[in-house]
Amino acid sequence: MRIDRAFKRLSTKLTVLYAGLFGLALFAVALSVYLAVSDNASRTVRRELSANGAVFDRVWAMREQQLRDSAGILARDFGFRDAVASMDHPTIDSALDNLRERLQIDRAFMMSVDGQLIGLDGAVPAEADLLWTALDAEENASGVLMIGGRPFQAVSAPIRAPNLIGWIVFAAELNPAHLTSLEALAAIPLEASVFTRAPDAVWRTSDDAIAPGDISAVAQLIERTSVNGDAPQLVRVGGAPSIAVVKTLHNFGGDGASVLLLRYPLALAMAGLQPLLASIVIIGLISMALIVAGSWALARGITRPIAALDHATHALERGERPHVVVETTDEIGRLAASFNVMSGEIATREQRITHMALHDSDTGLPNRRALDAAIQATPEGFVVALTIARYRHIREAIGFSLAVQLVQALGKKAQASHPALTIGRLSADTIAIVLAVADEASALALSADIRETLEGRIGVGGVQVDVALNAGVAHIRDAGDQAALDYALIAAEQARASEREVALFDPVAYGDPASNLSLMSEMIDGINRGQLTLHYQPKFDLRTNAVTGAEALVRWNHPTRGRIAPDVFVVMAEETGHIAELTEWTLIQAISDQQKLRAAGADMLISVNLSGRLIGDAAFTELAIGLIEDTGAQICLEITETAAMKEPEAALVNIDRYVAAGVRISIDDYGAGLSSLSYLKRIQAHELKLDKSFIQALGAQSREALLVKSTVDLAHSLGMKITAEGVETAPVLALLTGMGCDIAQGYLIGRPMPLGDLIETLPHAAPQTMQSTASAI
Amino acid sequence: MRAFLSFAVAALMAGNAFAADLTVRVTDASGAPVENAVITFTPAAGVTTPIRFSWPYQVAQQNLQFDPYILIVPVGATVRFPNLDRVRHHVYSFSEGARFELELFGRDESRSHRFTQAGVAAVGCNIHDQMQAYIVIVDTPYVGRTAATGAVVIAGAIGQGTLRVWHPNLRARGGAMTRVVTLPASGAAQEAFSVQLRAGGHAH
Structure with missing residues (x-):
């Protein structure tokens, strides 16, 4: 209901309604397409991530095997074992250096059974202890090893001579470069980072791309993964949502925990869909524009005749007589036709009402209101009232009906002799005529002339009646529009009283009727004051x-x-x-x-x-x-x-x-x-x-x-x-x-x-x- | 052989023969008996007499294994390494004070090496990694190897001295634990060791 009131034009309402509905439908389609497409993209990414997780597992295992093989070869080398057994440091170092260079390994070092580290710089003592414990606990320890606070993929191989005298450790740093090579293997551009949990249960990463604030989100993701398995999940990193999969990494020595976070920013996943979405939006906008234009045109087609009717109704209100041209034969066409008929009938009725308002119902002569109107149109003129003498007696003699006919006949007679003048019935026995003459003498002469014309014998309904008339003349300007007729009537009365045929209104004889009552109160006052x-x-x-x-x-x-x-x-x-x-x-x-x-x-x-x-x-x-x-x-x-x-x-x-x-x-x-x-x-x-x-x-x-x-x-x-x-x-x-x-x-x-x-x-x-x-x- | 050892000890010791037997039990962290632990008792007073053991001083290679796994020899003993396999072996030891290398020798060939210093020689084959043996070179006659029960009886050990437990997998510096003890001149003595072993030891 409120929406009805909000629009002044039907066409606007229809356009807005159609465009709104279409826009809504379009929005729903676009939304569902977007959801389907983005869901599809998300699923593709998830699948890719899962697949990449498996690829990563294999890559990890492969690299580990490579390291292990290399380490194993060195650990079994007779000369190397000789050098280790005799703790020939320079030889050991050179051997390790040689291998590092040859195999492109980030770190290659050994640890003797009694905990001596050879060929490794930068390890902190705590790490050395952990390393020894790990090596000691496991024959072929492998996994993520922290060296100098940075994560490495490390494998160890025991050095036997033939009893265990130490371990070879080969380690590849899990640095961005290393991970980039892993990322390069993926079908989709992944971002990989390694998180490790130190013994203090805090997760850390060496990846600079991960802001410290995001670590807690990642930690929650890791927790969820440990509960729900390694299905890809949504995580916010760097303010942008990413789909991520967590691969739990074996920790060197099993102490602490490390994970690999493979993530794929959702924006990238959606980037491929941008053209599709853009084309949907463009198609939608074009369709919207077409719908608006079409609805507008259609609505105008519908509402133009209605607007025409609306205008016509207002014109009718203003008293005009409008005619609506409508070519259609539908409801609106029929409505317009009915409207035209109604408008015509209203006009006819109005004419009748106007006629009734301006004419005396008995005689059909113009009435007092019509005379008033004529007086107003003739400010410089005179009014003559012609009163039938002894009208009461005549009426009693010939009956009411004939008496009315008499007045009518007089009116017509006057009209016939002076067609240009407005002649009306002022009261039962009085005809009034508005005279458009400027001076008193002409008015009196004309009045006398008319009176002369009317007086005499006149036949009504087969009866001959002798009519005598008294004429009273009033000057419209002197009397004023409102009082002119009354003054003329009074003048006629004055004429009758003074037995004259024609009398001009005598204000002195009449006094001032407006102040009659005040005159009486003044008279009482005057009595008391001795006036x-x-x-x-x-x-x-x-x-x-x-x-x-x-x-x-x-x-x-x-x-x-x-x-x-x-x-x-x-x-x-x-x-x-x-x-x-x-x-x-x-x-x-x-x-x-x-x-x-x-x-x-x-x-x-x-x-x-x-x-x-x-x-x-x-x-x-x-x-x-x-x-x-x-x-x-x-x-x-x-x-x-x-x-x-x-x-x-x-x-x-x-x-x-x-x-x-x-x-x-x-x-x-x-x-x-x-x-x-x-x-x-x-x-x-x-x-x-x-x-x-x-x-x-x-x-x-x-x-x-x-x-x-x-x-x-x-x-x-x-x-x-x-x-x-x-x-x-x-x-x-x-x-x-x-x-x-x-x-x-x-x-x-x-x-x-x-x-x-x-x-x-x-x-x-x-x-x-x-x-x-x-x-x- | 053991009877002879007992006799020799008895002969050496004046007085109560068979009276001063030291029984040493070795268990691991879980209380299980530990086999192949070598127990030596070195008297504080030292040992002057020459030491001889009744078993042959040899480590044969048979079926790609050394036999025996653990050989106890006195300082100065020459140990032979007969090859009973059809393949050749390359026997070596990098052990400090007992370094030797017997390069590729074939079937029915025998090489030998004289060990001049007390200690343990970890013996391996450069060709066959799984082949391992230990030659424990001692400078005391009071020595024994725990059986599957984890116990060994060392006869004739009396007085103050250092009791030492060695095991190839023993998790300790030098692979040995020592304890200074005073053994009674007569009667049986008991000593127990609880040791920590490194996992993945020899199959023996």
Whole structure:
């Protein structure tokens, strides 16, 4: 397993594996050849050594016989015996010299029976004693004799005259020269050395080739030989192994021991095999190279398609669509074919997934993600969102399926008229289009054009639908890539809210959604820090010609953002659930301001707007009633008709409680929504405020005049006072007065103003206003 | 012959005839009796009378052997060397004081040599190495050769003197051992010698 991880490439692995196996086999063959050959060589050498041992025995015996013959001849020579018997030294010496020269004998000497040595120089006394003992013990002593510490092959012959009077000793030195002649006789180049064991049991040799350190090895070999016989054995001499045979030599006189060591260095034995081994190694190396090259080529043949597949797989990982070309029909070929099929299917699937990711599943139009991508590709451009007005109603009318078809049809229609643009479905009722135009005017014009194209009657599933659209345009660079679509959507909403066909995104109206939540926490903070103030818009009683009330309107002067429009933060407070705190503060502040007004001499009914979300809130109702009752304040709560209708039961109960607690109830913005008469019937309201849309369009002969007049009558019939909002001109005020309207509110009467301003104007307000009103009339 | 010797000794010695017999036993290192050892007793006082032995003073050569192997003769005796073989012999001796050489002589020829000095003459034949004989030339009448029992009786030897054992193979300087002894004037005396012999001695 580990070896698998060690190789990054299959071809390397295969090559190494094959080459390794072959190398192993080759090594085994070479090893066995080497062993067989070296064993054979060793056996040959051993055989040769054994044979040479026998040759040596014969040579030894032959030389001994030669010496013995010569010695015997001399010992029997009558004249010599005469000379010896008469101890004629000069004659003896000359005779011995003569023989030495003639027979080429290293040493020739005699010893008399009484131990006298003649004709020998250099013998030490101990040796002379040993010699005498040996001669005396044996008639024809022979063997290795030490003379002057050097070994000799010696024979003796007794000199009889006729009784024993002495011995002739002939000795040939076992010196290298002598042994070399013996070596020369061998078929193989032997090295011969003589070892002798002195009486002190130490083996010695006169052969300089034997280092003193090797003697112990030789001694062990001699010991083994004495036990196991003289079979050739291995011995290390001079650091090199040799095969050696030990021939035990007879010692002159039998005392001590001598051996002949015949050895043959193993290196020499193997030298003849070097060419064979060298050729095996060379053949092995050549074969190895061929195997490596062959394995590599084969492995490459196998692995190339695999490598191609490997590359293709990596390419697939990177999202490319690779195609592997493999000609073979084997497993790898089939694998490659399967891979190609798989790669194709993956690509198809990816396309489908991509399509799904970028298209709306209902309509098949590009989806928000596709639009985002187009926006990112068009940094200098605009996005227009086209929202179908009253989509909910249309969907309820024609059904979900047809409603979707409607959106689809609009998308296709837009695409057909502007094929170059990216058109997608942004939300259920909204189509968004990325406009690649640089300036705002062109964007607005193009948007208007598209809107114009799409608006009107369109047939879906056999049903004709009248479609109205609001277009919201956002500048991509200003909004940023991420927010452009949202801004366009908001702009469309802004267009709808302001009843415009096309609206450019208005950041001021929108505020900053990213900081909505922080804005709310800042609002709470602002309440505590007194950043929020109440402005009061006076309400003018047309019957008494006096300002009898004021509507409290909250203002927020943010320390860094400046004045924040109430539309922004009040709506946001409603959305985020902070309206209760805001309304509570407003109520407390209004009550306090009412007391200040009272102290200033003006007893005024203060109107406070109550959010629809709080009408149904029992806890808040409790709190508000508590605040009002505790202070005895005179408060009118202005409720928008639609807000009250959202939770009718709870709202009615709470309204009843307010009424019971003496709080006045006003229905705000009456007529703007879908006004309900049953609502009017059920709410115990004291006041009905006519929406300013009626008032501003009021003319003497207009339909609005009729509506206002009948509404005034309606309110009066139900026991409610009627207040007109948005009174901005004197003719309108005159008309309203004529119609019997009770109270007027608007810029003509007075803009919302701080409490201080209100108090300042009050003592003179009524006459001044009256004057101005009168003059206006 | 022995009776004569005994008689002669008895005649020489006044008083107790047959009384002063010296028996000498010679054994080797292993205790075996040694034959052919020649025992001589030389009185310290010396010998004045002429010495004669009853056996013939000759060493014959017969069947390529000398006969006898050991011949005891007095100083001044002439020993004959008759050749009874069909081959010729070359008899010699290199022994100190007894050197002679009787060059090749044939059958039924006889040569002789006079030995004038006490000692041992090792006699050989230059042609036939195996032929050996010893002529022991003595200057005392008290002499004997051990028999196969290793013992010899020497009659008439009394008083102080040197007892000497010689054997051809005796391992000692000069091939002899000596011992100074005082022999009783009457009665039997016993002496024993233990000697070391060199191996490979004569077949006799």
